[in-house]
Amino acid sequence: MSTVTAALKLPSEFEQEIGLLGCSLFEGVVPGFLLEGLRRDMCAREKICREWQVRNGVEGSMAGVAHHVVGGSDSFAEFLSNLFLDGYIQQYFSGPYILNSYGVVNNMPGSESGYAHGARFHRDVRTYSGSFRLMLNMLVMIDEFTVQNGATKLVHGSHQIQDRPSDEFLERHTARAVGKAGSILLFDSNVWHSSAPNLSDGPRRALTLTFTRPFFKQQMDYPRLLGESYTDDERLRQVLGYNSRVPVGYNEWYQPPERRMYKPGQG
Numbered sequence: 730m731s732t733v734t735a736a737l738k739l740p741s742e743f744e745q746e747i748g749l750l751g752c753s754l755f756e757g758v759v760p761g762f763l764l765e766g767l768r769r770d771m772c773a774r775e776k777i778c779r780e781w782q783v784r785n786g787v788e789g790s791m792a793g794v795a796h797h798v799v800g801g802s803d804s805f806a807e808f809l810s811n812l813f814l815d816g817y818i819q820q821y822f823s824g825p826y827i828l829n830s831y832g833v834v835n836n837m838p839g840s841e842s843g844y845a846h847g848a849r850f851h852r853d854v855r856t857y858s859g860s861f862r863l864m865l866n867m868l869v870m871i872d873e874f875t876v877q878n879g880a881t882k883l884v885h886g887s888h889q890i891q892d893r894p895s896d897e898f899l900e901r902h903t904a905r906a907v908g909k910a911g912s913i914l915l916f917d918s919n920v921w922h923s924s925a926p927n928l929s930d931g932p933r934r935a936l937t938l939t940f941t942r943p944f945f946k947q948q949m950d951y952p953r954l955l956g957e958s959y960t961d962d963e964r965l966r967q968v969l970g971y972n973s974r975v976p977v978g979y980n981e982w983y984q985p986p987e988r989r990m991y992k993p994g995q996g
């Protein structure tokens with residue numbers, strides 16, 4: 730897999746990588762000051778999510794994980810508003826797409842198999858979609874990813890395998906998503922992947938986002954969470970799902986196209 734600067738990767742090169750390998754790495758995408766902000770804000774978000782997990786008795790396997798980091802006035806919002814690699818994501822879907830989930834993982838030092846959440850090989854789309862592009866993962870490297878500190882394991886080409894291969898097969902064909910801090914890996918959500926042990930003495934932090942076609946239900950209702958007046962940025966509204974909502978009742982249903990909850994052209 731080549732690792733050229735985001736701006737220099739040709740659409741044809743991206744298509745070849747994502748089509749054949751199931752993934753494509755972009756180096757030098759996220760600037761240093763934003764990485765610093767993300768490292769800082771991660772701790773605060775982890776704490777907030779931890780409190781909810783404990784309150785609701787679901788903290789068991791969630792150490793180091795924060796879900797749905799939207800809605801603050803923090804670096805997570807800033808990251809999202811940059812719409813990094815938007816053109817490539819549109820290319821992947823051949824059209825509009827929305828945010829399905831936006832989380833944070835901190836693979837902490839000393840973990841033996843990676844944090845529990847992603848420790849087994851899995852794929853993030855539960856319905857195998859074959860060559861129909863339903864979901865795309867974005868893995869943002871907040872720290873450098875190395876083999877020693879638990880760079881994600883993934884099996885090239887495995888987006889074309891419908892049934893779960895054996896663990897032995899997956900381990901034997903594993904590649905590692907190594908890259909400098911600020912790199913972004915896009916991968917087909919049908920790709921079998923797993924977290925890996927962090928054998929270093931520092932954290933290995935990442936943002937994990939998924940994007941889908943607009944008709945796919947979001948993991949959390951971001952437009953309802955954020956409210957109508959959250960942003961005027963049309964591209965950001967599209968990605969957050971404001972153009973593909975489900976109407977409630979006749980008033981929302983009987984509207985001219987530009988005011989509909991599910992706008993024309995969303996697929």
Ligand SMILES: O=C(O)CCC(=O)C(=O)O
Binds near residue numbers: 847925
């Ligand atoms: O943190 C990692 O290395 C893997 C993340 C993962 O498995 C996931 O986001 O589904």
